[in-house]
Structure formats: structure tokens, C-alpha cells
Amino acid sequence: MQIHINSSNYQDQAGIKSKGEIMTVVTRFAPSPTGLVHVGSHRTALYNYIFTRQQGGKFILRVEDTDQNRYVEGAVENLLSSLEQLGVKYDVGPGKEDENGPYFQSKRRDIYTKEVQKLLNAGHAYRCFCSAETLEAVRKEQMEKHIPTGYNGKCRNIPKEESDKRAETEDFVIRLKTPQDGVCAFHDIVRGDVRISWSQVDDQVLVKSDGFPTYHLANVVDDHYMQVTHIIRGEEWLPSVPKHLFLYDCFGWEPPRMVHLPLLLNADKSKLSKRQGDVAVEDYLKKGYIPEALNNFLALLGWNPGGKNEIYSMEELIAAFDINKINKAGAVFDVQKLNWMNGQYIKNMDTAKYLKEARKWLENTKVNESKLDTALMAVKTSLTTFQDIPDKLTVFTGDPAIPDADAKEMLALDSTRTVFTSYIEKISILEELTVDGFKTVMQAAQAETGVKGKLLWMPVRIGLTGEMHGPELGYIAEYLGKEENIRRIKSWEAKKQRS
RNA sequence: GGCGCGUUCGUCUAGCGGUUAGGACGCUGGCUUCUCACGUCGGUAACACGGGUUCGAUCCCCGUACGCGCUACCA
Numbered sequence: 001m002q003i004h005i006n007s008s009n010y011q012d013q014a015g016i017k018s019k020g021e022i023m024t025v026v027t028r029f030a031p032s033p034t035g036l037v038h039v040g041s042h043r044t045a046l047y048n049y050i051f052t053r054q055q056g057g058k059f060i061l062r063v064e065d066t067d068q069n070r071y072v073e074g075a076v077e078n079l080l081s082s083l084e085q086l087g088v089k090y091d092v093g094p095g096k097e098d099e100n101g102p103y104f105q106s107k108r109r110d111i112y113t114k115e116v117q118k119l120l121n122a123g124h125a126y127r128c129f130c131s132a133e134t135l136e137a138v139r140k141e142q143m144e145k146h147i148p149t150g151y152n153g154k155c156r157n158i159p160k161e162e163s164d165k166r167a168e169t170e171d172f173v174i175r176l177k178t179p180q181d182g183v184c185a186f187h188d189i190v191r192g193d194v195r196i197s198w199s200q201v202d203d204q205v206l207v208k209s210d211g212f213p214t215y216h217l218a219n220v221v222d223d224h225y226m227q228v229t230h231i232i233r234g235e236e237w238l239p240s241v242p243k244h245l246f247l248y249d250c251f252g253w254e255p256p257r258m259v260h261l262p263l264l265l266n267a268d269k270s271k272l273s274k275r276q277g278d279v280a281v282e283d284y285l286k287k288g289y290i291p292e293a294l295n296n297f298l299a300l301l302g303w304n305p306g307g308k309n310e311i312y313s314m315e316e317l318i319a320a321f322d323i324n325k326i327n328k329a330g331a332v333f334d335v336q337k338l339n340w341m342n343g344q345y346i347k348n349m350d351t352a353k354y355l356k357e358a359r360k361w362l363e364n365t366k367v368n369e370s371k372l373d374t375a376l377m378a379v380k381t382s383l384t385t386f387q388d389i390p391d392k393l394t395v396f397t398g399d400p401a402i403p404d405a406d407a408k409e410m411l412a413l414d415s416t417r418t419v420f421t422s423y424i425e426k427i428s429i430l431e432e433l434t435v436d437g438f439k440t441v442m443q444a445a446q447a448e449t450g451v452k453g454k455l456l457w458m459p460v461r462i463g464l465t466g467e468m469h470g471p472e473l474g475y476i477a478e479y480l481g482k483e484e485n486i487r488r489i490k491s492w493e494a495k496k497q498r499s
Numbered sequence: 500g501g502c503g504c505g506u507u508c509g510u511c512u513a514g515c516g517g518u519u520a521g522g523a524c525g526c527u528g529g530c531u532u533c534u535c536a537c538g539u540c541g542g543u544a545a546c547a548c549g550g551g552u553u554c555g556a557u558c559c560c561c562g563u564a565c566g567c568g569c570u571a572c573c574a
Contacts, residue, residue: 030574031574032573032574034573034574064574066573066574067572067573067574069573070573070574128572132571132572135571135572136571139571142500143500145500146500146501147500147501148500148501148502148570149500149501149570150501150570171572173572175572191503191504191505194503194504195503196502196503197502199502200501200502200503200569200570201502202570202571205571205572207572208572209572210572212572214571214572214573214574215573215574216574219574234568235504235505235567235568235569236568236569236574237568237569237574238503238504238568238569239502239503239504239568239569239570240569260504262504262505263567263568265566265567267509267510269566269567270566270567271567271568297511300511300512300523301511301512302511303512304511304512304513304522304523305513306512306513306514306521306522307513307521307522307523308521308522308523309522309523310511310522310523310524327511327512328504328505328506329504329505329506329566329567330504330505330566330567330568331510331511331512332510332511333510333511334509334510334511334524334525336510336524336525337510337511337523337524337525338524339524340523340524340525341523341524343536343537347537379536380537381536381537381538382535382536382537383536392536442533452532453532453533454532454533454534455533456533457533457534458533458534459533460533461533461534467534467535468533468534468535469534469535469536470534470535470536471534471535471536472533472534472536473533473534
């Protein structure tokens, strides 16, 4: 099946190896350095990466820094660092140059200038001398009259001689001379067949008055010369596809396959934004989310292999991914599910790795270094993110809490006194208090006092921590050590006698 | 306003004309002879609406509603 776009053809196929025709997949992630990397942006990078790895292709990172006004200091560093930390490795790009570089658009201006000249010569583009103010006034009037906004075509037909002459003294932009009627029909691997009337397509600015290209020009030129086969990007670009396709047509180039991903949304379905929570990859990393969990979660927003399992390593994602099964509808970024998933990753983390990572998150917690691992292991299954560690550790490292009413009631019980007496007696005999030793002690205490279950355990828990909740008691007992166990239990005895 | 894209449990989704519409998160009940967490066994809840096409529509077509996106010398 072929869909005609003016004079050029567009192949309706995913363009992947399984089609029989061997082609090397080339994709690119092309962010603008305008701030911290957004999770939605990272999701796009991830899909490019996963698809490319699966196809054995080449993944390009290209920095689209054509807007001098929006450039943010440090943004490129943040971009590189985010990709690095999340394990999304590009094959070519900044620092990994090849013959198709450079990979910063600001360093490719000569190329755009040369290409746009071809367009000018062929009559596919023209200089527009309208000032930004004029354009703004036109737009305002259009809005007031409730007619479609857009460029009015004022400079569309300025004769070449006049244009050349004015260009010597006046500021201008270069616009694309888009078709005025007919329909642009194209195929998108996610959206299927899409049709947009040319009457809806504005004469897009290709080169700004500062001489820099706009996204549309730079993007098309770069994707062509970098031999990109699949454009995988956010849905917000769908409406500008006709301009891009027209550019390919004017240049006589074959356009890549289009893959427009569904957007990531806030809980209220609006486009994911900072106002409603963290949106930067860095925010999540700082909060102790695990890169693998973040990737796993993001990969499943817009695509799902089906089945009961939700936990996929990068390798598994690469193996299972199917570009033809990407969803069309936007996906709400649900932190609750991310939290669950991150907890899963922590629980399943290899002990040595966990301990090493966990130690980075102690902050100012004062710990008994020799028993730290015991405490960290005790707390492992209760973590959502690593940031929870200091808080979870206070039961080990802090002073006993002040008992609440229920705890006091428990402490006041007659059976508690006998349990305490027996407990102290039994652990005093021990050489060292370990988790196993603690269990033995509790068994012995139960046999001696006849108290069992909650009435046996809870007083000891409260005696040691002041609280009725917390990690497994044996860990706490071991962490505190024999002397501290005795000291804490006795202090309750003492208080009790005083009252 | 115009154009485009979309719509399955609250959320992420499976489904590709015939299913008790499945799974995961969340919430919730039991078990786990200390609590919480973990784990485990259950429960909960959905095809936006209206027309077609068809023996039969969640699935195909049309319309409506709603949502989102685009409508910049930003990407």
C-alpha cells in the first residue's frame, strides 16, 4: 500500500527487519537544552533506544539548540548525565562524533544555510519581511474576528529582484511555500493513516531573522543527512508532519517512518507539568528512585507486553517491545505505581548492591557501624525509595519513643513484668545477642512465664522501642546489643515503680 | 474559533467480531500463632453516548459528547 503525498511516495510499513527487507534502523533522540530532562522526554529517548537495540540499529543523540533565547546553562550536562545514569546509551552524538556530525545544531548552521538556499532557488521558500510586531497585530485581529490564525501570505509573491534588493537592508525570515490546497495524507506507525488539509498548514518559518534555523528545517535536514529511518517523538509533533513531509518532497529526499508517541499526563489528564509534581528525571533520582525502576515504569506508559508480569529489565523490554503495539491514548503518570515498582526493585535487589547503595542515603543518621547492615536489611522490604532510609532507621538509631496510650496499657500489664524479668535474665546469660539468640530467648521466656503471642512479644517491642510498630524484633534486639536491651527494659521497670 | 489525535475498572493496560471482558497499581477482607511492611489467597471496579453494518459488536462505519495536542522568528 502506498499513500501519495504530492509527488513523493511514502512506504506504509514499519520498516523493520521482519518485513523481509533488510534495513538498518537509525533513530534519534533530539531534545532541546532548555532545562532539566523531563520524564516524558526520557520516555521518548527510551522508546528510541529500546526499538533501536531490538533492531540492531544506530541510536543518535542530537542536541537541538537552535533557540538562543531558551537555552539554559547546564542543560546539556544534565541531559548527558540523565541518559548516563539511566543507562540509555547513544551510539553517536556529543562526544561520540562520526562523519555525520557535529551533533549540536548550533554547529551545523552552514549546512542549513546551504540547504535553504536550494529551496529559495527552486521557489519552494521565500523571504518574508514582515516584522514580529506586524505579525502579532495580524494574529490579534484574526483572533478578534474569530477567523483562523496564521500568516497572511503578504510576502509570498514578492518578485525575486525586489526580494534580493530588500534583503540587503531589511531584516527577514525565510518561509516555506506550502501548498494551498489538497490534502496531505501520511502514515504513522502509531496513528495509522492521518490526513491534514494543506489549507491548514501555515507558511512555516524556516530561518529566523537571527539566521538560525527553526526546528522544522533543522530537523528535516539533519534527519536526512544522518540517515534517520524512524522518527520516534511525542504526539505534539503530529500536526507539523505535513510541513516536514513537504520539505522532504522539495529536497527530493525519502522521508523516514513516523512514530508519534502518546503524551504523558497529569492525574487530571492535562499534559504532564511541573505544577502537579516532579517532572524532571533528576527529581526522581534525587528522591532515591532506582534508574531501572524508572525505566521500567516509563516504558510501560504507552505500551505493554500483556501478561501478569510488570517487572522488566532493559533486556527484557528490548526483547518484548513491539513498535506496532504502541498505544494511541495519553497515559497518566501515576506516582503510586512508580512507588510500588521502585519498592519491588529494592526488595529484589542483590544484598551487596543494596547495602552499598543504601549506605549513600544515611544522611546524618548516627549509626552503630558494626550493626548497620543488620538494620538496613531489616528495613529493606519496607522501603519505597532510598530516601526513606533515615526515617525507617530511627527505630534502630534513635532513643525509644514515648509510648502512646495503647503502649502504656500494655506496659502496665502484670504479665509484662514477668516477661521483662524473664527476658532480662535470659539475655544476660548470652555471650552475644543475635537474631537467633533472641528467638531462643523468647522461646525460653514463653516456656518460663507461660505468656505467649502478643502479650509476650509486644511488651518486649515496646520496651525496646517505645512503639508498637516496626521491623522484625530480632533485628532490633541484635542491633541494640545485649547491654542496651537490658538497660532499656530496666528503665521501664524503674519508671513503673516510680509511678 | 479552526484543524488534528484520542476515549476499556480511579490509574497503567490485555483484547485485534462470539470471552463469566484478563492482568498490574490503588483500595479492601483473610492468612502469615508480635506490630507494620513483605509475601500469599480473595474481593472491588471498566468497554463515553447514540445510530448503523452483522446471525452476533468493546472490536468495523457514521455522528455526538468529553479530553488532549497544534494553531510562534519555542521546541
